[in-house]
Amino acid sequence: EIVMTQSPATLSVSPGERATLSCRASQSVRSNLAWYQQKPGQAPRLLIYGASTRATGIPARFSGSGSGTEFTLTISSLQSEDFAVYYCHHYNNWPRDTFGQGTKLEIK
Amino acid sequence: QVQLVESGGGVVQPGRSLRLSCAASGFIFSSYAMHWVRQAPGKGLEWVAVVSYDGSNQHYADSVKGRFTISRDNSKNTVYLQMNSLRAEDTAVYYCASPVWAAAFDIWGQGTLVTVSS
Numbered sequence: 001e002i003v004m005t006q007s008p009a010t011l012s013v014s015p016g017e018r019a020t021l022s023c024r025a026s027q028s029v030r031s032n033l034a035w036y037q038q039k040p041g042q043a044p045r046l047l048i049y050g051a052s053t054r055a056t057g058i059p060a061r062f063s064g065s066g067s068g069t070e071f072t073l074t075i076s077s078l079q080s081e082d083f084a085v086y087y088c089h090h091y092n093n094w095p096r097d098t099f100g101q102g103t104k105l106e107i108k
Numbered sequence: 109q110v111q112l113v114e115s116g117g118g119v120v121q122p123g124r125s126l127r128l129s130c131a132a133s134g135f136i137f138s139s140y141a142m143h144w145v146r147q148a149p150g151k152g153l154e155w156v157a158v159v160s161y162d163g164s165n166q167h168y169a170d171s172v173k174g175r176f177t178i179s180r181d182n183s184k185n186t187v188y189l190q191m192n193s194l195r196a197e198d199t200a201v202y203y204c205a206s207p208v209w210a211a212a213f214d215i216w217g218q219g220t221l222v223t224v225s226s
Contacts, residue, residue, distance in 0.1 A: 032211070034213070043203055043218060056214070085152075087152065091207070091211065096155060096167055099145075099155060102152040102153070
């Protein structure tokens with residue numbers, strides 16, 4: 001079973017600054033890695049898939065990188081609406097998908 | 109408008125059963141795998157189950173295998189999650205989700221809350 005580990009658990013960043021979130025897989029997941037944003041009371045929203053492809057309508061300040069076992073989500077200049085919980089997701093992992101435990105991005 | 113709408117959640121006693129439904133609209137439902145993902149209160153996302161586009165293949169998380177059954181009716185554009193032998197640890201918001209225009213879950217429902225309690 002592939003385990004996805006996100007770090008840090010909580011990240012405190014000031015608006016306008018850059019945020020860097022990490023996700024590590026216990027074995028290679030190639031580029032089958034997605035990132036989601038979730039705000040309280042809402043369903044997750046897809047940000048990035050294929051490790052680096054922005055989903056439709058996602059602002060350019062969100063970028064993803066990595067392949068194999070190490071992945072990064074970067075938010076270049078934090079806006080107030082970006083403070084949320086972020087999850088990585090290993091998909092197409094038949095017979096089962098796996099999520100990371102999440103990183104809470106909070107205002108410093 | 110692309111939409112997934114879950115229903116069927118509620119409060120149920122341990123050991124009892126519940127069936128969730130997820131109605132799809134705005135896309136060719138029969139072309140896509142459908143997944144259930146859950147989130148316990150204050151916790152992260154947990155993948156639960158998947159059914160292939162034609163219903164011929166299903167897979168489950170170890171935590172629900174043997175108790176939950178995922179199925180679909182393409183004539184009704186609906187996916188189901190039959191949950192038997194429910195436990196307190198099954199308490200969660202249950203989301204249906206699908207990879208429609210992206211390789212990952214770009215379409216999500218609003219979620220339905222299942223509470224297992226005596």
